[in-house]
Amino acid sequence: MLPVEAFASIPSIDHITLSPDGTLLSMVQRFNTDKEQLVLVKLFNLADGKSRFLVKADSRDLNILSLSWANNDQLLMRGAYASSRYGTPVIETRLLKIDIHSGKSENVIPRQFLSKLVRVPQFQSNIVDDLPDDPKHILLAVDGLTDKLSTAVVKINLDGELTQLLVTGRENLIDWVADRQHQPRIAIFHQRTTYQIKERDAATNDYRLLWEFEALSADEIWPIGFGKAANQLYVSAYHQGRRAIFLVDLNDPQLKLELVMSDENYDVPASMQYSAAKQKVIGLGGRYIDEEYVKLQRSLDTALPEYSNEIISSSQDESLMLVLSSSDSHPGQYLLWDRKEKNMSSLLERYSQLPPDLMAEKTKVSYQARDGLAIEGWLTLPQASTGKNLPTIVFPHGGPISFDDGGFDYWTQFFANRGYAVLQMNFRGSSGYGFDFMQAGLKNWGLQMQDDVEDGTRWLIKQGVSDPKRICIVGASYGGYAALMGVIKTPELYRCVASFAPVTDLQQLVSDSKSFTNYKVVQKQLGDDDVDLELRSPVNFVTDIQVPVLLVHGTKDRTVRVKHSRQMAALLKKSGKDVEYIELEQGDHYLSTNQHRLQTFQALDQFLQRHLTQSGQ
Numbered sequence: 001m002l003p004v005e006a007f008a009s010i011p012s013i014d015h016i017t018l019s020p021d022g023t024l025l026s027m028v029q030r031f032n033t034d035k036e037q038l039v040l041v042k043l044f045n046l047a048d049g050k051s052r053f054l055v056k057a058d059s060r061d062l063n064i065l066s067l068s069w070a071n072n073d074q075l076l077m078r079g080a081y082a083s084s085r086y087g088t089p090v091i092e093t094r095l096l097k098i099d100i101h102s103g104k105s106e107n108v109i110p111r112q113f114l115s116k117l118v119r120v121p122q123f124q125s126n127i128v129d130d131l132p133d134d135p136k137h138i139l140l141a142v143d144g145l146t147d148k149l150s151t152a153v154v155k156i157n158l159d160g161e162l163t164q165l166l167v168t169g170r171e172n173l174i175d176w177v178a179d180r181q182h183q184p185r186i187a188i189f190h191q192r193t194t195y196q197i198k199e200r201d202a203a204t205n206d207y208r209l210l211w212e213f214e215a216l217s218a219d220e221i222w223p224i225g226f227g228k229a230a231n232q233l234y235v236s237a238y239h240q241g242r243r244a245i246f247l248v249d250l251n252d253p254q255l256k257l258e259l260v261m262s263d264e265n266y267d268v269p270a271s272m273q274y275s276a277a278k279q280k281v282i283g284l285g286g287r288y289i290d291e292e293y294v295k296l297q298r299s300l301d302t303a304l305p306e307y308s309n310e311i312i313s314s315s316q317d318e319s320l321m322l323v324l325s326s327s328d329s330h331p332g333q334y335l336l337w338d339r340k341e342k343n344m345s346s347l348l349e350r351y352s353q354l355p356p357d358l359m360a361e362k363t364k365v366s367y368q369a370r371d372g373l374a375i376e377g378w379l380t381l382p383q384a385s386t387g388k389n390l391p392t393i394v395f396p397h398g399g400p401i402s403f404d405d406g407g408f409d410y411w412t413q414f415f416a417n418r419g420y421a422v423l424q425m426n427f428r429g430s431s432g433y434g435f436d437f438m439q440a441g442l443k444n445w446g447l448q449m450q451d452d453v454e455d456g457t458r459w460l461i462k463q464g465v466s467d468p469k470r471i472c473i474v475g476a477s478y479g480g481y482a483a484l485m486g487v488i489k490t491p492e493l494y495r496c497v498a499s500f501a502p503v504t505d506l507q508q509l510v511s512d513s514k515s516f517t518n519y520k521v522v523q524k525q526l527g528d529d530d531v532d533l534e535l536r537s538p539v540n541f542v543t544d545i546q547v548p549v550l551l552v553h554g555t556k557d558r559t560v561r562v563k564h565s566r567q568m569a570a571l572l573k574k575s576g577k578d579v580e581y582i583e584l585e586q587g588d589h590y591l592s593t594n595q596h597r598l599q600t601f602q603a604l605d606q607f608l609q610r611h612l613t614q615s616g617q
Contacts, residue, residue: 018321378406
């Protein structure tokens with residue numbers, strides 16, 4: 001059994017990327033002492049092996065979202081931090097430029113420009129176009145030029161010279177897509193539950209409506225990106241009930257959707273890869289479509305046959321490539337592929353404290369819900385187990401419009417390493433399974449979505465995998481909600497419940513969204529009937545909970561506010577229930593620091609040992 005610390009450690013290296021000339025690696029590294037929890041931007045020279053640090057920050061204050069090269073001399077760092085606006089807790093983002101020679105870092109938006117705005121934008125990191133042929137400029141989407149939501153596009157000079165207002169915003173305009181000629185071309189508007197996708201004419205600044213649809217409807221058409229030709233736009237829309245990728249010629253008055261990629265069983269991810277070196281679209285939906293890159297991927301998979309291999313970065317001429325190779329039982333290693341020299345060398349392990357030979361494998365499973373709907377999931381069994389009569393963790397995912405897949409998961413590996421079987425299920429409402437499946441989750445929290453979780457638990461018992469007296473339900477965010485509802489609806493089924501950052505009060509969740517532009521969309525997802533929301537909120541049913549409860553929540557959680565757990569814990573204690581409540585000081589929704597992961601996993605380890613160690617206790 002590995003120590004808890006091995007699983008509680010955030011990857012020591014993350015956001016690794018190659019400089020355009022292929023001589024340097026930038027990366028984010030974390031360093032912790034008893035007094036400090038640091039996040040650092042590190043530079044590594046591939047020629048001489050020397051490294052140095054450029055940025056140092058407290059990881060409790062700053063979450064680095066991404067790191068990219070603007071040119072061979074400057075890095076762009078997207079960061080997020082917890083803040084408050086007009087009394088409402090929010091997340092703010094910023095985009096910093098880092099001079100790799102001096103180590104100096106500053107906001108890419110000059111103070112002089114910010115001082116002219118009506119209000120300081122909450123989000124300042126949305127790059128519309130990185131302008132690969134113009135390494136000293138980027139196009140950035142910026143709100144705040146007026147007192148209403150109206151997102152403009154500015155051309156930022158990375159040397160600190162004049163910032164140019166390229167396109168003024170319009171009311172309810174929230175985002176932009178640039179074409180390959182570097183014009184902000186597609187404007188996305190949002191009001192209440194309605195979205196409009198419009199095309200902007202650069203010459204006249206006129207806008208043409210392309211599509212209008214309701215949020216979460218079958219009519220959704222979302223722009224992905226442009227091909228090389230000026231009027232080739234790739235979009236994500238539904239085809240026979242599954243998300244697919246289409247190509248649209250914007251010159252066509254009918255805007256006919258030409259099907260490019262679909263899957264009869266699953267949604268195709270709305271993603272695109274474009275090679276600036278080759279000046280063409282090379283990948284769609286998470287896989288290559290260009291024959292040259294199909295062969296590259298085939299070469300990778302032949303060299304590393306038991307792994308999922310992804311090219312995550314490359315030099316400008318694509319002669320050097322960074323590869324992340326991982327599997328369900330391998331947390332991932334970074335490799336450098338020199339295509340000219342035709343060799344590949346190992347650089348770094350993503351989780352250095354988790355030996356792959358001690359990790360468990362995932363098995364894809366399927367079971368029927370009580371109404372006959374097929375539910376897919378993943379079963380992880382401890383190494384060297386018989387696969388029968390095991391203490392078990394039922395582990396529904398968060399979101400809930402999300403999904404679990406067959407990739408590496410440090411939570412699951414932690415449980416399996418402790419001797420527990422783990423079931424993850426993609427209950428109705430999960431993404432990836434088409435329109436009807438996702439739609440079935442609307443206003444369904446605590447109802448059929450919850451039944452799918454329960455049916456998975458009963459399926460495990462019927463299969464003989466689980467000891468029915470030693471099952472604990474564990475979850476985070478929506479999964480934490482589902483965990484609590486599980487022990488409320490079927491107290492006889494679970495021996496304990498552990499919930500991280502759970503939603504406990506649906507009324508409160510809807511009410512808290514009133515300050516945000518997605519308020520009506522949240523109502524569409526959860527419902528707007530207060531009585532109905534009360535009947536589906538764990539906080540109103542604490543007296544029905546008959547098993548021990550572990551609650552963990554961060555004080556700076558901006559996704560699900562800490563008051564959800566505070567109120568739940570207080571009511572459980574008042575009712576005399578067995579509850580342990582841990583509050584993570586300055587903790588967020590994602591366990592972004594080593595200290596908070598360790599604190600949470602230590603509590604989980606002790607809690608599960610107490611309640612799942614012996615049958616019948």
